[in-house]
Amino acid sequence: MQLQFHLVPAVLRKNIAAIEGYSPGEQPQNGGFIKLNTNENPYPPSPRVLAALRKAADRSLRLYPDPLAEKLRSLAAITYGIGPENVLAGNGSDELLSILARCFVCKGDQVVYPVPTYTLYDTLIGIQEGEKVTISYPVDFSLPEGLYSQAGAMTILCNPNSPSGTLASLEQIERLAQCVSGVLVVDEAYIDFADGFGNSALPLVKRYSNLVVLRSFSKSFSLAGMRIGLAFAAEELINGMIKVKDSYNLSRLSLVSALAALQDLPWMIRNVGKIQKTRKRLTRMLKKIGFSVYPSQANFVMVRRRGDNLSGLYQELRRRGILVRYFGVRGLEDALRITVGTPQEIKTLLSEMAAVLEVT
Amino acid sequence: MQLQFHLVPAVLRKNIAAIEGYSPGEQPQNGGFIKLNTNENPYPPSPRVLAALRKAADRSLRLYPDPLAEKLRSLAAITYGIGPENVLAGNGSDELLSILARCFVCKGDQVVYPVPTYTLYDTLIGIQEGEKVTISYPVDFSLPEGLYSQAGAMTILCNPNSPSGTLASLEQIERLAQCVSGVLVVDEAYIDFADGFGNSALPLVKRYSNLVVLRSFSKSFSLAGMRIGLAFAAEELINGMIKVKDSYNLSRLSLVSALAALQDLPWMIRNVGKIQKTRKRLTRMLKKIGFSVYPSQANFVMVRRRGDNLSGLYQELRRRGILVRYFGVRGLEDALRITVGTPQEIKTLLSEMAAVLEVT
Numbered sequence: 001m002q003l004q005f006h007l008v009p010a011v012l013r014k015n016i017a018a019i020e021g022y023s024p025g026e027q028p029q030n031g032g033f034i035k036l037n038t039n040e041n042p043y044p045p046s047p048r049v050l051a052a053l054r055k056a057a058d059r060s061l062r063l064y065p066d067p068l069a070e071k072l073r074s075l076a077a078i079t080y081g082i083g084p085e086n087v088l089a090g091n092g093s094d095e096l097l098s099i100l101a102r103c104f105v106c107k108g109d110q111v112v113y114p115v116p117t118y119t120l121y122d123t124l125i126g127i128q129e130g131e132k133v134t135i136s137y138p139v140d141f142s143l144p145e146g147l148y149s150q151a152g153a154m155t156i157l158c159n160p161n162s163p164s165g166t167l168a169s170l171e172q173i174e175r176l177a178q179c180v181s182g183v184l185v186v187d188e189a190y191i192d193f194a195d196g197f198g199n200s201a202l203p204l205v206k207r208y209s210n211l212v213v214l215r216s217f218s219k220s221f222s223l224a225g226m227r228i229g230l231a232f233a234a235e236e237l238i239n240g241m242i243k244v245k246d247s248y249n250l251s252r253l254s255l256v257s258a259l260a261a262l263q264d265l266p267w268m269i270r271n272v273g274k275i276q277k278t279r280k281r282l283t284r285m286l287k288k289i290g291f292s293v294y295p296s297q298a299n300f301v302m303v304r305r306r307g308d309n310l311s312g313l314y315q316e317l318r319r320r321g322i323l324v325r326y327f328g329v330r331g332l333e334d335a336l337r338i339t340v341g342t343p344q345e346i347k348t349l350l351s352e353m354a355a356v357l358e359v360t
Numbered sequence: 361m362q363l364q365f366h367l368v369p370a371v372l373r374k375n376i377a378a379i380e381g382y383s384p385g386e387q388p389q390n391g392g393f394i395k396l397n398t399n400e401n402p403y404p405p406s407p408r409v410l411a412a413l414r415k416a417a418d419r420s421l422r423l424y425p426d427p428l429a430e431k432l433r434s435l436a437a438i439t440y441g442i443g444p445e446n447v448l449a450g451n452g453s454d455e456l457l458s459i460l461a462r463c464f465v466c467k468g469d470q471v472v473y474p475v476p477t478y479t480l481y482d483t484l485i486g487i488q489e490g491e492k493v494t495i496s497y498p499v500d501f502s503l504p505e506g507l508y509s510q511a512g513a514m515t516i517l518c519n520p521n522s523p524s525g526t527l528a529s530l531e532q533i534e535r536l537a538q539c540v541s542g543v544l545v546v547d548e549a550y551i552d553f554a555d556g557f558g559n560s561a562l563p564l565v566k567r568y569s570n571l572v573v574l575r576s577f578s579k580s581f582s583l584a585g586m587r588i589g590l591a592f593a594a595e596e597l598i599n600g601m602i603k604v605k606d607s608y609n610l611s612r613l614s615l616v617s618a619l620a621a622l623q624d625l626p627w628m629i630r631n632v633g634k635i636q637k638t639r640k641r642l643t644r645m646l647k648k649i650g651f652s653v654y655p656s657q658a659n660f661v662m663v664r665r666r667g668d669n670l671s672g673l674y675q676e677l678r679r680r681g682i683l684v685r686y687f688g689v690r691g692l693e694d695a696l697r698i699t700v701g702t703p704q705e706i707k708t709l710l711s712e713m714a715a716v717l718e719v720t
Contacts, residue, residue, distance in 0.1 A: 010543035010570035011513075012600040016463050021603035024427050035423070044419030053421075053613070057413035059404030061585035061617070063395070064578070067384050091451055094606045102487055103376050107467060120607070127462055127604055153371075183370035210370035218424070225421040225612035240372040243381030244487055246454045247480070252585035253413070253613045257421070 019126035022119060025325055034348060036339040037323040039162070039190075039300050041222035043274065043342075045257070046267040049223070052260035053253055065252045068242070072255055075262050076230055080202055085235040088242065089258065091249045093189055093216040093229030098124055099244045100212060103237075104154045104183050105130040112152035112180070114144050116332055118162050118187065130154075141166040141294060148175060153182040159201070160190045163327065163337040165296030167194055173201045177208040183237070185212045190298035192220035192272050193279075199297070202232055209234040219299055220268050221261045228258045275299050279340045285350050286338075289357060300325075300339045309333045316356045322349055379486035382479060385685050394708060396699040397683040399522070399550070399660050401582035403634065403702075405617070406627040409583070412620035413613055425612045428602070432615055435622050436590055440562055445595040448602065449618065451609045453549055453576040453589030458484055459604045460572060463597075464514045464543050465490040472512035472540070474504050476692055478522050478547065490514075501526040501654060508535060513542040519561070520550045523687065523697040525656030527554055533561045537568040543597070545572045549589075550658035552580035552632050553639075559657070562592055569594040579659055580628050581621040588618045635659050639700045645710050646698075649717060660685075660699045669693045676716045682709055 025038035044050075069089040077084040090096035097120060105111055107129040113121055115134040125132050133152055135144045141164040147155070155176065160167045177184050186201045201213050212233040218224035228250065231241065250258075261268065283293045283301055291303040314326035314336060325337040338349070385398035404410075429449040437444040450456035457480060465471055467489040473481055475494040485492050493512055495504045501524040507515070515536065520527045537544050546561045561573050572593040578584035588610065591601065610618075621628065643653045643661055651663040674686035674696060685697040698709070 010464065010597060012463055012597070013466050016600055016603060019603055022607055024424070024607040027424050027426055029426050029430070038424055040424065041422050043422070045421050050417050050419075050421075053417035054414045057410050057417065059410075061405050061410075061413075062401050062403070062582040064384070064387050064398055064400065064584040065587070066387055066389050070389070091611075092606065092608060094608065098606060103372055104370065106373050123603070222422040224424040224608075227425070227608060227611045237370060237372070240376055243376060243379055243483070246452060246458060247382055247384040248452060248454065248584075248587060251451075251587045251611060251614055254611055 022123040037325045043271040045222040046264040049260040056256040088231040090229040092227040093214045096231045109153035112150040113156040148179040151181040155180045158187040160298040165298040167297040189216040194297040382483040397685045403631040405582040406624040409620040416616040448591040450589040452587040453574045456591045469513035472510040473516040508539040511541040515540045518547045520658040525658040527657040549576040554657040
């Protein structure tokens with residue numbers, strides 16, 4: 001052990017020292033689990049994506065990627081019926097959320113969102129020294145009326161919401177866009193799993209210059225491993241975000257996989273259809289064994305047994321090789337979030353749950 | 361055209377609206393250029409990297425990557441003789457620089473660095489509303505004495521420096537680590553190209569708890585397209601940085617390529633050797649045709665013709681299919697930065713330069 005010459009460590013900003021970082025769900029790297037804890041798609045990415053990646057793994061990786069991902073912007077613009085100048089690609093929608101916080105949240109600025117929701121928002125606001133203004137969802141997870149009368153620099157709505165899986169209507173989002181004073185971020189990571197069409201706030205981007213809609217390739221496109229997200233907003237906002245993002249924020253292969261995924265929408269839509277079907281069955285069966293289940297429009301369901309702490313059930317399932325998400329925070333001790341897996345995975349889950357519940 | 365209901369656009373933070381974003385060098389996506397403008401390696405990545413990528417392009421891409429890149433941390437720790445707890449992987453060293461700014465720079469905090477250097481530092485400080493304290497390099501690009509007496513929250517040294525290619529000694533860096541009051545960031549993106557060994561500040565990380573050393577896979581490992589950087593620092597600093605980084609900041613395939621690259625160091629070292637040889641020849645030849653050339657320890661050289669604006673030469677080379685970097689900022693109008701390409705590319709460059717200079 002060598003002498004530590006410099007005994008005073010460099011000092012982290014106080015707010016960084018104080019915050020708890022975001023804790024992602026467990027990601028066992030060695031397999032062996034039925035993994036229903038982080039809302040990954042149980043079906044593989046499109047074979048076209050994998051073929052395109054294998055083809056692109058060549059000497060061109062020595063070169064920087066396109067900093068603005070122009071090909072992806074153009075294809076996304078066509079796919080989603082918007083202008084390329086209204087699209088920005090991110091290293092997952094997490095990066096886009098972080099960019100948005102840096103673009104819009106000064107020290108002391110209020111950021112408003114209904115809770116419980118994606119807890120990364122807390123971390124990002126902490127990094128910016130913003131002020132969280134959280135408004136509790138009622139028991140049925142309908143949109144709290146109090147949300148409309150806030151004056152935050154930023155308002156965030158996760159829609160469908162995680163962990164509840166519940167969906168706010170397009171009318172509600174439009175009213176929010178009209179009422180809020182700052183930027184409205186609608187995080188649509190799960191929107192492709194909503195029943196029917198017409199739930200996305202994307203068409204509103206053309207009409208509301210304070211609206212940012214985020215999409216993710218992690219869930220519906222089965223590409224959590226490649227880190228791709230898209231932001232849609234007015235050109236002025238996109239140009240501000242470009243200043244803040246890292247120059248080369250997506251690797252060449254992430255760009256290749258995003259392009260190929262958008263070129264095979266039927267693959268994504270087919271998998272979404274299977275998941276919707278399984279979600280329906282899972283919801284029914286969970287109710288049958290005594291849980292309250294929220295009407296999910298995402299690729300997961302939130303179950304509750306009011307008043308019961310479900311930590312034991314979570315642990316017991318884990319011991320049996322099934323990972324679900326237990327949050328263990330105040331107000332959610334009686335809840336689990338369960339990703340909709342394959343029919344076989346769900347069958348195993350249900351039979352293990354039944355076995356555990358019989359025992360306890 | 362639909363009515364724009366929300367007429368007041370959401371307001372970007374003033375500092376974001378005010379900054380100029382970083383302008384990366386031109387990245388033509390369609391080839392056709394001899395590309396000597398952004399310091400990419402002219403040789404391809406290791407065949408082992410490409411093979412590993414092709415193998416990894418499978419259904420597992422539906423799953424999130426390891427948030428902490430533990431395998432990469434472990435292998436990097438062994439490779440560089442440090443503990444895994446002292447290593448953090450980033451989406452390029454650009455992301456690591458951005459994380460460091462967010463960890464250490466509050467509004468109004470001073471960030472000190474000698475200039476001209478990597479202009480991304482300016483952008484990152486602007487985003488944090490920090491205060492730039494730039495100290496001009498003397499004409500020979502030796503480390504300015506004034507650097508040692510500053511009291512910034514952060515001091516940054518790009519070493520070898522870009523665009524000059526010049527190298528500060530290990531003794532100078534150690535003295536800096538002892539003298540500066542805040543964190544010292546040594547950006548070693550180009551260090552593998554320095555002659556001989558023993559130039560890296562990495563061994564100092566064990567002794568100076570205020571030192572962060574950054575490495576990049578973009579240059580020496582020929583992986584600019586995959587976005588991989590490493591930070592080395594005391595565990596307390598790394599843990600602070602982990603709180604700020606995006607949870608899943610590197611894709612599965614970026615992790616795979618970094619691991620495979622570290623498993624084939626001889627490939628990197630061989631390419632570095634070739635580039636050093638070409639650099640020597642390029643330096644000699646450029647002097648021969650009348651340029652001042654800084655003694656480069658990187659994979660580029662900076663040439664000058666004092667008092668001459670080289671914009672015309674840059675443009676003329678571009679017209680002839682050769683991209684070099686012209687900064688066009690005050691004090692660098694008489695300079696070009698030229699990446700060390702293959703011997704053939706350099707031959708073409710030199711003959712085109714000679715032709716242009718004859719004409720003008």
